[in-house]
Amino acid sequence: MSDHDRKNPVDDVTGTETTGHSWDGIEELNNPLPRWWLWTFYICIIWGIGYTIAYPAWPMISGATSGVLGYSTRGEVADDIAAFRAGNAERDAQLAVSDLTTLSQNEDLYRYAVSSGAAVFRTNCSQCHGSGAAGAKGYPNLLDDDWIWGGDHAAIAYTVRHGVRNETDGDARYSQMPAFGDMLAPEEILSVVEQVRALAGEEHDAALAQEGAALFADNCAACHGEAGKGDRDLGAPNLTDAIWLYGGDREALTQTITYSRFGVMPPWGPPRLTEAQVQAVATYVHQLGGGEADPAPAN
Numbered sequence: 001m002s003d004h005d006r007k008n009p010v011d012d013v014t015g016t017e018t019t020g021h022s023w024d025g026i027e028e029l030n031n032p033l034p035r036w037w038l039w040t041f042y043i044c045i046i047w048g049i050g051y052t053i054a055y056p057a058w059p060m061i062s063g064a065t066s067g068v069l070g071y072s073t074r075g076e077v078a079d080d081i082a083a084f085r086a087g088n089a090e091r092d093a094q095l096a097v098s099d100l101t102t103l104s105q106n107e108d109l110y111r112y113a114v115s116s117g118a119a120v121f122r123t124n125c126s127q128c129h130g131s132g133a134a135g136a137k138g139y140p141n142l143l144d145d146d147w148i149w150g151g152d153h154a155a156i157a158y159t160v161r162h163g164v165r166n167e168t169d170g171d172a173r174y175s176q177m178p179a180f181g182d183m184l185a186p187e188e189i190l191s192v193v194e195q196v197r198a199l200a201g202e203e204h205d206a207a208l209a210q211e212g213a214a215l216f217a218d219n220c221a222a223c224h225g226e227a228g229k230g231d232r233d234l235g236a237p238n239l240t241d242a243i244w245l246y247g248g249d250r251e252a253l254t255q256t257i258t259y260s261r262f263g264v265m266p267p268w269g270p271p272r273l274t275e276a277q278v279q280a281v282a283t284y285v286h287q288l289g290g291g292e293a294d295p296a297p298a299n
Contacts, residue, residue, distance in 0.1 A: 088116075092276035100153035100283060101294040110283070117284025120277045124268060133288055138246055138263055144290045146243040148235050149173050151292035157282035161269035169267035175235030180219060181258035188215055193253045199228035200242040 008020040011029055021028040052058060055067040066072075085092075091112050095103075104110045122131065128139045135141035140148075149155055164173040180189060195212030197204040217226065223236035230238035237245065246252050246261055269278055285291070 088112075092274065095279050096275040098279060100157060100279060100286075101297075103153075103283060113280045113283040114287060116277070117280035117282070120273065120281040121284055124273070125281065128265075133285065138261075140245060141243075142285050142290060143288050144243060145292065146238065146241060147290070147292065148175075148230070148232065148237055150232055151286070151290060152294045153282060153286050153291070154294070156285050156291070157278055159265070160273075160282050160285075161267065161278050163267035164265035165262060166264050166266050169269070172267060173235060173265075175223075176262065177223075177256075177260040179258065179260040183219070184215065184257075188212075189254060189257050192216055192220070192257055193250055196228070196239055196253055196257075197248070197250070199239050200248060201240070202242060202248065 008018050008030065009027075010017050011027060014029065016029045016031060018027040019030045052065075053067065054069045054071075056064045056072055057067065058065040091109060094109060095113055098106075098109065098113075103113060121129075121133070126133075129135050129142055130139070133142040135143075140146075145151065147155065149159055159173055162169045162171040162173065165175070166172045180192075184192070191208045191212035192215050193212070194204045194206075194208035195216045198206070198209040198212075199216075216228075220228075223234050224230055224239055225236075228239035230236045242248060244252070245263070246256055266272075268281075269275070273281070
């Protein structure tokens with residue numbers, strides 16, 4: 001190539017054409033790329049094309065190309081899950097029919113139930129009850145000993161299996177508090193609020209609470225009891241322990257009495273969870289600290 005045909009100037013020292021770029025008087029030589037680099041680049045292109053043919057790669061309308069090898073990471077995970085389930089099948093079968101009241105006597109199976117129940121809880125229950133099971137406003141704390149329908153093994157398992165106030169399981173726990181805003185005047189509701197706070201041993205207006213006592217007896221005692229200690233058969237909370245699902249301040253209590261509450265828990269029994277998983281998560285929840293003693297066996 002003659003100097004006339006060159007587009008960029010030639011370096012005087014090396015005789016090599018430059019790229020035309022210059023930084024502080026330093027010019028960039030237009031040297032060809034090393035052959036090893038070029039061959040590596042070409043091999044990578046060929047390898048990339050081969051990879052997209054062999055493995056899932058190209059996005060389509062409803063998925064991606066499957067690749068001639070038919071491999072997928074999801075399939076690999078599914079195989080691993082199936083292998084673990086197969087390995088635990090015997091324990092799961094035993095756990096599914098176990099009496100939870102005596103499960104702790106089988107140390108190995110009990111440890112398995114607690115461990116697998118913790119995994120079930122984190123996957124399915126923690127979104128509402130919290131990762132530590134301490135609950136939140138409207139979602140029960142599973143660490144304390146305040147249970148609307150009971151906290152022994154059988155009661156917890158039943159609640160998990162069938163849920164609460166849902167429309168998909170005919171055996172769901174069910175209770176419904178009337179909206180007393182349709183029955184009582186606002187000033188009457190305020191007096192009932194003071195009576196409820198009095199029952200819980202919290203600061204209250206004694207004069208209003210005395211007025212609210214008669215209204216409580218006429219409208220609330222049928223479910224919560226005359227002393228306000230609740231009724232598990234009816235799903236009526238204990239109002240004397242100062243443990244509140246939606247709050248025990250005056251504003252929250254007024255809201256509850258006026259409009260009522262209607263929390264819903266879905267049923268987690270089969271097919272959503274296996275019976276072994278229901279038994280496992282009930283065992284896990286029971287041992288968290290708030291679980292109640294199981295009833296004595298009938299003679």
